[in-house]
Amino acid sequence: MSLDPVQVMKGQDPMALSPPPASNGDSKVSWDEKEGFCDSVGPKKPKSGPVRRARKVEGGIFFPKPENAVTIAVSSRVLFRTEKEQKVFEEKGVEEYLKYQVEHENEPFAPGPAFPFIKALESVNTRLRELYPESEELFDIVLVTYNHANVGVRLINTINHHNLFIERFCMTGGSSPIGYLKAWHTNLYLSADAEKVQEALSEGIAAATMFMPEKQIEVSETQLRVAFDGDAVLFSDESERIFKAHGLDKFFEHERENENTLLDHGPLKGFLETLGKLQKKFYAKGHRLDCPIRTYLVTARSAASSGIRALKTLRAWGLETDEALFLAGAPKGPMLEKIRPHIYFDDQMFHVEGAVEMGTIAAHVPYGIAQKYPHKKKSTNSAK
Amino acid sequence: MDPQSDCTLVTAVSCHDIFDLQTGQSDSSPLAKGTAFAFIKAVQSVNERLVKLSEKQTLLFEVILLGKDCEEQAKSKIFDSAKYYDLEIGKFCFCSKEKFERTLQENHVKLFLSSDRDDVHSALKAGVPAALLCQQADQQVQNQLKVLFSGDLIGLTEDSTEYLKDLGFNDVQIHNFKAAKGRIQEFAMLIGEMRRRFGCEDSPLHTILMTVWGSRDICATALKTLRAWGLDVDEAFCLAGAPCTPILTVLQPHILWDDGLHNLKET
Numbered sequence: 001m002s003l004d005p006v007q008v009m010k011g012q013d014p015m016a017l018s019p020p021p022a023s024n025g026d027s028k029v030s031w032d033e034k035e036g037f038c039d040s041v042g043p044k045k046p047k048s049g050p051v052r053r054a055r056k057v058e059g060g061i062f063f064p065k066p067e068n069a070v071t072i073a074v075s076s077r078v079l080f081r082t083e084k085e086q087k088v089f090e091e092k093g094v095e096e097y098l099k100y101q102v103e104h105e106n107e108p109f110a111p112g113p114a115f116p117f118i119k120a121l122e123s124v125n126t127r128l129r130e131l132y133p134e135s136e137e138l139f140d141i142v143l144v145t146y147n148h149a150n151v152g153v154r155l156i157n158t159i160n161h162h163n164l165f166i167e168r169f170c171m172t173g174g175s176s177p178i179g180y181l182k183a184w185h186t187n188l189y190l191s192a193d194a195e196k197v198q199e200a201l202s203e204g205i206a207a208a209t210m211f212m213p214e215k216q217i218e219v220s221e222t223q224l225r226v227a228f229d230g231d232a233v234l235f236s237d238e239s240e241r242i243f244k245a246h247g248l249d250k251f252f253e254h255e256r257e258n259e260n261t262l263l264d265h266g267p268l269k270g271f272l273e274t275l276g277k278l279q280k281k282f283y284a285k286g287h288r289l290d291c292p293i294r295t296y297l298v299t300a301r302s303a304a305s306s307g308i309r310a311l312k313t314l315r316a317w318g319l320e321t322d323e324a325l326f327l328a329g330a331p332k333g334p335m336l337e338k339i340r341p342h343i344y345f346d347d348q349m350f351h352v353e354g355a356v357e358m359g360t361i362a363a364h365v366p367y368g369i370a371q372k373y374p375h376k377k378k379s380t381n382s383a384k
Numbered sequence: 385m386d387p388q389s390d391c392t393l394v395t396a397v398s399c400h401d402i403f404d405l406q407t408g409q410s411d412s413s414p415l416a417k418g419t420a421f422a423f424i425k426a427v428q429s430v431n432e433r434l435v436k437l438s439e440k441q442t443l444l445f446e447v448i449l450l451g452k453d454c455e456e457q458a459k460s461k462i463f464d465s466a467k468y469y470d471l472e473i474g475k476f477c478f479c480s481k482e483k484f485e486r487t488l489q490e491n492h493v494k495l496f497l498s499s500d501r502d503d504v505h506s507a508l509k510a511g512v513p514a515a516l517l518c519q520q521a522d523q524q525v526q527n528q529l530k531v532l533f534s535g536d537l538i539g540l541t542e543d544s545t546e547y548l549k550d551l552g553f554n555d556v557q558i559h560n561f562k563a564a565k566g567r568i569q570e571f572a573m574l575i576g577e578m579r580r581r582f583g584c585e586d587s588p589l590h591t592i593l594m595t596v597w598g599s600r601d602i603c604a605t606a607l608k609t610l611r612a613w614g615l616d617v618d619e620a621f622c623l624a625g626a627p628c629t630p631i632l633t634v635l636q637p638h639i640l641w642d643d644g645l646h647n648l649k650e651t
Binding site: 063065066094095098148149150152153156157159160166167168169170171172173174177179180182183184 | 428583584585590593599600601603604607608616617618619620621622623624625626627630631634
């Protein structure tokens with residue numbers, strides 16, 4: 001069974017086998033399955049067509065094919081803490097920045113906001129490999145950074161130091177990483193740069209900007225916990241628009257009238273779907289109670305009223321979250337502090353900042369109408 | 385050898401790549417552009433920028449056109465078309481197929497580029513550094529000359545050949561890869577020197593390191609090796625076995641130096 005994430009590029013055709021060439025002279029074999037980029041110009045030999053199998057190592061597959069895996073692209077600035085270096089870049093320019101990086105090459109970076117999330121993905125992978133050693137449906141982590149390749153050695157040293165399992169990376173030297181994100185069939189992109197995140201979202205790739213919590217609360221090392229806001233994250237921002245334009249009463253009215261109409265999907269719906277499919281793999285092997293993946297919906301909607309439409313939509317999509325928390329406008333911070341997710345996705349900076357203040361690792365999804373309303377820190381919470 | 389020519393990056397390109405000699409041409413019109421066209425134009429802009437920096441510049445590209453078994457008619461068409469397109473070609477070398485490798489050696493070619501892998505391999509066997517010339521997806525001239533080096537080759541050390549054996553390469557092939565690493569060095573050093581003349585941004589020359597099979601440590605070794613040779617690459621990719629075509633399609637390098645390492649499909 002193969003994952004079917006909401007991505008146009010996935011699902012390439014399998015290819016036939018081809019043995020390694022006896023000498024260096026096999027000139028017309030292409031790089032890849034079809035007329036590849038550097039494919040033969042000149043006398044053509046019939047191609048037998050190659051098969052790509054993931055590299056197999058003792059204990060399961062460690063390098064899944066990108067189209068079969070759940071690819072998480074993470075930028076160096078959220079995987080590690082690079083504030084000092086950022087400062088050098090902003091104050092002294094790129095040449096000084098690169099010199100600084102090379103000088104400090106053997107000093108590993110400290111963990112950044114995405115670090116616990118990535119570690120948790122690795123533990124899920126370990127459990128998946130135990131249960132399904134032949135499967136490529138694993139998390140595949142790619143470091144995507146627009147850093148210059150000069151920083152590469154320091155990044156690799158850091159990855160080695162922290163014992164992370166990251167073998168794939170793109171250092172684009174300043175060019176936009178978006179093309180590469182697509183080439184890697186990226187399911188989720190985490191970055192510190194809101195512009196890049198927005199670009200990714202507009203290209204249909206789930207993406208969010210991450211922030212470092214000031215205090216660090218402990219998160220589970222054995223269970224991956226992912227929390228999602230509802231509107232403009234899992235769902236589209238259509239209802240949010242009504243609320244912003246016409247106020248709370250109109251919002252309630254609209255939701256009641258449209259209770260049985262499905263909400264449109266939001267940018268993180270695909271990612272929840274992907275997590276759900278992996279969860280089912282654990283359930284299939286009797287691990288429902290101790291499933292190493294747990295998902296949460298944390299919404300300002302009310303359970304008795306506007307929340308119903310959200311639940312019906314999820315159900316119609318065949319999706320569910322392990323827990324659904326309808327806060328009816330109450331602050332999200334305390335609830336999130338109890339949950340301790342490895343990542344919490346919200347479209348409103350107000351909520352993200354509130355969460356971060358309480359030590360929750362939060363990520364901003366710059367999508368929808370909320371981006372047009374700059375948040376005011378002291379505004380009252382809205383009850384939905 | 386002329387000390388000046390040591391600095392010149394003599395690059396030989398086959399006329400079959402510069403022009404499209406297959407499609408029928410009327411007598412008066414110039415030959416259609418071939419695969420190498422974008423490359424030559426990119427090289428010319430690098431030279432222009434180098435000369436702008438210093439008029440007495442000796443570190444420049446010199447492009448030689450190589451014609452294998454060309455008919456007399458074709459030869460004059462080639463001359464005319466080169467003039468028509470304003471191509472800066474240092475030398476036109478027409479030779480027979482048999483004398484092909486000799487011609488490369490006699491002209492102290494530092495890099496032979498061809499889109500035909502057979503030609504690349506015969507040049508390599510004759511000891512001439514050779515790399516694959518890549519078809520650009522759109523024939524529009526790019527602003528930058530993009531050169532891609534293989535991290536698997538450059539990151540190769542005595543102890544790191546195990547993974548190549550696991551992939552199915554035999555000892556002879558591995559030996560050839562080690563030899564290939566030596567050949568890349570001179571070219572990489574010259575490119576490195578050229579690259580250093582420009583800053584991080586707005587460079588007409590762009591260098592890329594791609595490690596397809598090797599681990600991140602192989603990639604780190606490759607980065608350090610290149611740095612020791614004087615080349616700081618702009619971009620680096622480590623694929624750990626993921627398909628390279630999608631990435632190459634985004635990158636669109638002109639020159640791809642892999643020495644046949646990536647001919648292998650996994651079995």
